[in-house]
Amino acid sequence: xxxxxxxxxxxxxxxxxxxxxxxxxxxxxxxxxxxxxxxxxxxxxxxxxxxxxxxxxxxxxxxxxxxxxxxxxxxxxxxxxxxxxxxxxxxxxxxxxxxxxxxxxxxxxxxxxxxxxxxxxxxxxxxxxxxxxxxxxxxxxxxxxxxxxxxxxxxxxxxxxxxxxxxxxxxxxxxxxxxxxxxxxxxxxxxxxxxxxxxxxxxxxxxxxxxxxxxxxxxxxxxxxxxxxxxxxxxxxxxxxxx
Amino acid sequence: xxxxxxxxxxxxxxxxxxxxxxxxxxxxxxxxxxxxxxxxxxxxxxxxxxxxxxxxxxxxxxxxxxxxxxxxxxxxxxxxxxxxxxxxxxxxxxxxxxxxxxxxxxxxxxxxxxxxxxxxxxxxxxxxxxxxxxxxxxxxxxxxxxxxxxxxxxxxxxxxxxxxxxxxxxxxxxxxxxxxxxxxxxxxxxxxxxxxxxxxxxxxxxxxxxxxxxxxxxxxxxxxxxxxxxxxxxxxxxxxxxx
Numbered sequence: 001x002x003x004x005x006x007x008x009x010x011x012x013x014x015x016x017x018x019x020x021x022x023x024x025x026x027x028x029x030x031x032x033x034x035x036x037x038x039x040x041x042x043x044x045x046x047x048x049x050x051x052x053x054x055x056x057x058x059x060x061x062x063x064x065x066x067x068x069x070x071x072x073x074x075x076x077x078x079x080x081x082x083x084x085x086x087x088x089x090x091x092x093x094x095x096x097x098x099x100x101x102x103x104x105x106x107x108x109x110x111x112x113x114x115x116x117x118x119x120x121x122x123x124x125x126x127x128x129x130x131x132x133x134x135x136x137x138x139x140x141x142x143x144x145x146x147x148x149x150x151x152x153x154x155x156x157x158x159x160x161x162x163x164x165x166x167x168x169x170x171x172x173x174x175x176x177x178x179x180x181x182x183x184x185x186x187x188x189x190x191x192x193x194x195x196x197x198x199x200x201x202x203x204x205x206x207x208x209x210x211x212x213x214x215x216x217x218x219x220x221x222x223x224x225x226x227x228x229x230x231x232x233x234x235x236x237x238x239x240x241x242x243x
Numbered sequence: 244x245x246x247x248x249x250x251x252x253x254x255x256x257x258x259x260x261x262x263x264x265x266x267x268x269x270x271x272x273x274x275x276x277x278x279x280x281x282x283x284x285x286x287x288x289x290x291x292x293x294x295x296x297x298x299x300x301x302x303x304x305x306x307x308x309x310x311x312x313x314x315x316x317x318x319x320x321x322x323x324x325x326x327x328x329x330x331x332x333x334x335x336x337x338x339x340x341x342x343x344x345x346x347x348x349x350x351x352x353x354x355x356x357x358x359x360x361x362x363x364x365x366x367x368x369x370x371x372x373x374x375x376x377x378x379x380x381x382x383x384x385x386x387x388x389x390x391x392x393x394x395x396x397x398x399x400x401x402x403x404x405x406x407x408x409x410x411x412x413x414x415x416x417x418x419x420x421x422x423x424x425x426x427x428x429x430x431x432x433x434x435x436x437x438x439x440x441x442x443x444x445x446x447x448x449x450x451x452x453x454x455x456x457x458x459x460x461x462x463x464x465x466x467x468x469x470x471x472x473x474x475x476x477x478x479x480x481x482x483x484x485x486x
Binding site for chain 2: 211217230240
């Protein structure tokens with residue numbers, strides 16, 4: 001992990017850009033940490049530059065709770081080299097959506113499954129590298145989308161103890177079986193009128209999760225319309241489970 | 244409204260038993276109110292004595308937010324004279340449930356609609372009487388079940404500005420149409436495995452509500468298993484809308 005820049009934001013949060021091999025990422029830590037602090041991994045749909053304003057806002061929220069947070073670029077997104085299978089599936093999805101046609105489950109599999117296969121080991125390597133950093137400890141939470149990445153990580157990465165998942169992306173059918181194997185506490189955010197999301201699939205996933213503590217927060221509005229109070233609820237969920 | 248008793252609880256909250264005509268009720272006010280305070284109406288499934296522990300706990304929460312709260316006995320419940328139509332429908336429901344049979348929508352209509360017809364004017368008369376009390380002001384919220392009573396009140400009682408509804412009771416089909424006419428901010432609590440509740444109906448209701456701000460909080464567990472943090476979320480909802 002090579003840090004390439006460090007700056008202090010106006011609220012004291014320290015933001016460090018890094019590369020893990022060829023993967024760009026960002027680490028945010030509270031301005032005055034008292035030893036190693038818990039870590040929240042910030043999931044997103046890909047495109048770090050485009051997502052930066054929303055990511056830094058979530059990172060400030062984590063820091064206010066006393067947590068570090070970090071994110072990495074998704075495979076095939078932003079400045080990373082394209083992944084041909086994912087690129088083809090994305091183009092097909094765009095065509096399908098702009099033609100107003102129903103999205104074939106097979107297309108969702110082609111888009112999401114290779115993303116999960118590639119992104120999950122990268123997130124795990126990022127955890128290894130971040131835990132070597134003096135200011136970062138545990139426990140670790142995963143927050144956001146792509147929900148299928150969060151589900152797979154929740155199953156296979158024992159260092160992740162809680163997940164706040166955003167039901168805002170297409171979900172392969174096989175994820176229902178994976179959801180049954182999730183046992184960590186979950187907080188699922190669903191935008192009721194999300195244009196890029198199958199509401200029934202989100203409800204089925206919530207039903208399938210094997211966790212003893214799982215909460216669904218559904219709010220009116222589209223994909224980017226998460227109300228501020230719903231974000232505050234996510235922060236309180238992590239405060240309960242990472243402290 | 245005749246007050247029949249007054250006591251100060253250990254946390255300073257003042258609890259007053261009252262009768263409105265023949266209807267027994269309870270008013271809770273913060274220990275040291277600074278003039279008239281907002282009011283939360285505490286809905287419940289009937290049976291004030293049986294429900295008292297949970298009601299007083301909710302009332303203490305309201306007082307902690309600086310709000311008064313009040314409840315009245317439902318028609319045909321507790322110490323009130325039985326209502327033959329409701330009594331018959333309740334007996335039929337018990338028989339149906341203990342036989343493990345599906346509950347006929349017509350039976351739900353017979354049980355809930357007369358309850359709504361009778362309870363709603365009683366709640367409105369209670370609001371009139373409570374607002375004459377020096378410590379009680381506005382705005383007013385409705386909190387809890389029976390959800391159909393909360394829906395009808397939300398439509399016809401303009402003094403109610405926000406409702407935290409508990410999706411924990413059977414709902415007549417016609418309530419879907421009434422739900423579309425609700426426009427006040429809503430916070431809907433759903434216990435995912437509620438034995439006495441149709442989950443799909445709760446989701447359909449949530450979808451139907453006409454409000455611009457509506458939030459669904461679903462948690463794992465049965466009817467009485469609402470987690471403490473979910474109760475705290477309801478308190479925050481009212482704090483946002485009654486202050």
